[in-house]
Every structure is written in structure tokens, then in C-alpha cells.
Amino acid sequence: MYVREEENDLMIKKLRESALKQSPVDLSKTLFCLAASTVFRPVFGQSFLENTHFNEEKIEELVFEAQRSLTFKFSDLFPIPVLGWFIGLVSSQNKSLYNVFNKVDNFLNHIIDDHRHSKNPTQDRPDIVDSILDMIDKQEKDKSFKLTIDHLKGLSQDIFLAGIDTSAITMIWAMAELVKNPRVMKKAQEEIQTCIGIKANERIEEEDLDKLQYLKLVVKETLRLHPPAPLLLPRETMSHIKIQGYDIPPKTLLMVNAWSIGRDPKYWENPEEFNPERFIDSPMDYKGHNFELLPFGSGRRICPGMASAIATIEFSLLNLLYFFDWKLPDEKKDMDMEEYGDVTIVKKVPLLVVPILRH
Numbered sequence: 517m518y519v520r521e522e523e524n525d526l527m528i529k530k531l532r533e534s535a536l537k538q539s540p541v542d543l544s545k546t547l548f549c550l551a552a553s554t555v556f557r558p559v560f561g562q563s564f565l566e567n568t569h570f571n572e573e574k575i576e577e578l579v580f581e582a583q584r585s586l587t588f589k590f591s592d593l594f595p596i597p598v599l600g601w602f603i604g605l606v607s608s609q610n611k612s613l614y615n616v617f618n619k620v621d622n623f624l625n626h627i628i629d630d631h632r633h634s635k636n637p638t639q640d641r642p643d644i645v646d647s648i649l650d651m652i653d654k655q656e657k658d659k660s661f662k663l664t665i666d667h668l669k670g671l672s673q674d675i676f677l678a679g680i681d682t683s684a685i686t687m688i689w690a691m692a693e694l695v696k697n698p699r700v701m702k703k704a705q706e707e708i709q710t711c712i713g714i715k716a717n718e719r720i721e722e723e724d725l726d727k728l729q730y731l732k733l734v735v736k737e738t739l740r741l742h743p744p745a746p747l748l749l750p751r752e753t754m755s756h757i758k759i760q761g762y763d764i765p766p767k768t769l770l771m772v773n774a775w776s777i778g779r780d781p782k783y784w785e786n787p788e789e790f791n792p793e794r795f796i797d798s799p800m801d802y803k804g805h806n807f808e809l810l811p812f813g814s815g816r817r818i819c820p821g822m823a824s825a826i827a828t829i830e831f832s833l834l835n836l837l838y839f840f841d842w843k844l845p846d847e848k849k850d851m852d853m854e855e856y857g858d859v860t861i862v863k864k865v866p867l868l869v870v871p872i873l874r875h
């Protein structure tokens with residue numbers, strides 16, 4: 517069975533208990549944990565979550581702390597590098613960056629130590645860290661390229677910082693939009709009912725996703741309105757360029773505002789409206805070919821995790837909509853859609869909703 521299926525089964529089991537009690541659940545937390553374990557297990561294995569003090573909550577804290585430290589630095593903004601560095605020093609920006617780097621490095625050391633020394637590896641082993649450690653140990657000495665622990669740490673850090681919260685944020689916004697727009701929720705559930713029906717084994721499988729079209733449009737519309745990385749990742753010009761009459765010298769930091777492009781009335785009709793139907797019969801996709809929709813970036817450095825993220829997001833939404841109806845807690849009148857953040861944009865107020873059992 518796939519990791520994704522196992523993790524969703526676990527999530528549904530816990531949500532069923534809340535549904536029986538008719539108590540609200542913090543879906544923001546639930547979906548962050550789901551995204552964390554779905555990304556972690558194939559790469560780092562389950563055992564370090566069990567063998568060390570790093571649980572999903574600690575990981576969430578570390579991911580957000582590290583991402584906050586990635587926002588603009590004085591050294592990025594001042595043309596004379598030493599001046600930016602000096603302001604960073606007196607404002608203690610350099611110190612906090614150094615502290616976060618140490619925390620992430622300490623976390624990665626834990627993972628590597630756990631893989632090197634754990635006598636009783638639990639499920640999911642060998643995982644990707646095991647495979648790379650094995651390659652490091654067995655590589656020939658005279659090769660010009662040498663794979664090192666630093667390469668392993670770099671790869672792990674990329675996956676850790678780029679792969680977890682982005683998927684979680686998308687699922688959270690998708691569920692918030694669905695609860696806020698009952699027409700869309702109903703239509704997505706009707707499609708599931710028609711195309712999948714009632715599963716005899718009460719389990720959703722990844723293959724079930726192939727039968728659904730509208731759910732995929734819901735995800736696309738969510739990524740238009742709520743790209744998790746609103747400014748993508750910074751780029752630097754390699755040579756002198758001219759954009760719309762502006763001269764841009766080499767080595768200039770450029771940001772692409774995918775958030776505002778996705779809401780630009782020049783390209784989108786009623787841009788603030790959550791309307792997945794806008795993509796019916798439209799060739800527009802998020803794979804980097806249409807510059808009106810760039811949640812994963814474009815070009816050579818487009819997000820390498822796109823296919824995996826989409827599968828995780830679509831599959832979890834399918835599970836949530838197949839097993840439950842969703843409503844706001846009685847005391848709430850409307851869904852709060854306030855956004856927060858810069859490197860990533862999260863839903864500021866946790867998504868508190870009540871699951872009602874369908875199956």
C-alpha cells in the first residue's frame with residue numbers, strides 16, 4: 517500500500533472519532549501533519565519521528581521559523597554588500613539567521629545519526645536517506661565528483677523546507693474555499709458520488725483520482741487564488757535586460773508576484789470569485805507554460821515536487837469529501853479568509869470545522 521493511502525486512512529480514522537462526537541477539528545493542524553508524514557516517510561523514514569523528540573508539531577515550528585528567516589535581508593537590499601551585512605549585524609538579523617541555520621542543521625544531523633546508528637529500523641526502511649548514505653559509503657575513491665554528507669543535507673533541507681507546508685497550505689485553502697462555497701463543495705461531492713459511488717472496502721485508492729475532473733479544477737482554482745509561495749523564489753539576472761522599458765542591470769534580485777498575477781482582472785473574469793468552472797474547456801494549466809498561472813514557477817527551476825504535491829493534495833481532498841460533509845462550528849457565521857505571511861501565505865486563523873459522517 518502507498519504511504520499516501522496509509523496516511524490518509526489514519527487521518528480519516530481520527531476524523532471519524534470527531535464526527536461521532538460532532539466536535540470541531542483543527543483541520544489546519546490535521547492537514548499539516550498529513551503533509552509532513554506523507555513527505556517524510558519515503559525520504560527520512562518513520563523511525564526518527566518515533567526515536568527522537570522531533571514530532572510533527574516541532575517540525576511545523578521549525579519549518580515556519582526557517583521560512584520566516586528567508587524573507588528580505590538587508591544584504592539583499594543594499595547595493596554595497598558590506599553595508600547590508602553591517603546593518604544586518606547591528607539589527608541582529610545575521611544572528612537570527614545563524615541561529616535558525618544551526619537548528620535546521622542540528623535537525624538534519626539527528627536524521628543522519630538515526631539512520632547510521634538505529635539498530636531496529638522500523639517501517640519504510642531503506643528510505644532515500646539510507647540509499648544516499650549507501651552511495652556515499654560505496655562510491656569509488658578516484659571519481660572526480662564526490663557525493664558528501666553536505667549534498668545529502670542540502671537535498672534533505674530542500675525537501676524539508678519546500679515540500680511540506682506548501683502542500684498543507686494548499687489543502688487548507690481548498691477546504692476553506694469549499695466550506696465557504698457550498699455550491700462548489702456539493703458539485704465536487706456529486707462528482708465523487710457519480711464516478712466512484714460507494715466503495716465496498718470503505719477505502720479510497722490512488723487510482724480513484726483518474727475518474728475525477730471537477731476536483732482537479734478545484735485544486736487549480738485554489739492554486740490561482742492562494743499560491744502558497746506568492747513571490748515564487750528569488751531570481752538573479754545574469755546579464756543586462758529590458759522589461760517593459762525598464763533597464764535592469766546584471767545581478768539584480770527579481771521577484772515574480774504570482775499572487776497578484778492570479779488575481780489580475782486583465783487576465784481573469786471576476787478574479788476574487790472562487791469559480792473552478794472557469795477552467796472548463798480552458799487549456800490554462802499550472803505547469804509553467806501559462807504565465808497567468810504560476811504557482812509552481814516556470815522554466816528550468818520550476819518546482820520539482822509538482823507532480824507529487826498535486827497527487828497528495830487531490831488525494832486528501834478526495835478522502836475528506838468522500839467520507840464527510842463539512843460545516844462551520846455553530847457559533848461561526850462566516851469563514852475567516854485572512855492571509856498571513858510573505859515567503860509562504862498561510863490562512864491566519866486555523867481552519868476549525870465540524871465533520872459530518874457520509875460513509
Ligand code: HEM
Pocket residue numbers: 555674675678679680682683686743744745748749750810811812813814815816817818819820821822824825826
Ligand atoms: C502545492 C505544493 C507546492 C508548491 C505550490 C510549490 C511551489 C514551488 C515554487 C514556486 C518554487 C520556485 C520555482 C521557481 O522559482 O520558478 C518551488 C521550488 C522547489 N520546490 Fe516546490 N512547491 C510545492 C511542493 C513541493 C514538494 C512536495 C517538494 C518536494 C518534496 C518541493 C520541492 C521543491 C524544491 C526542491 C524546489 C527548488 C527547485 C530549484 O531551485 O531548482 N516542492 N516550489
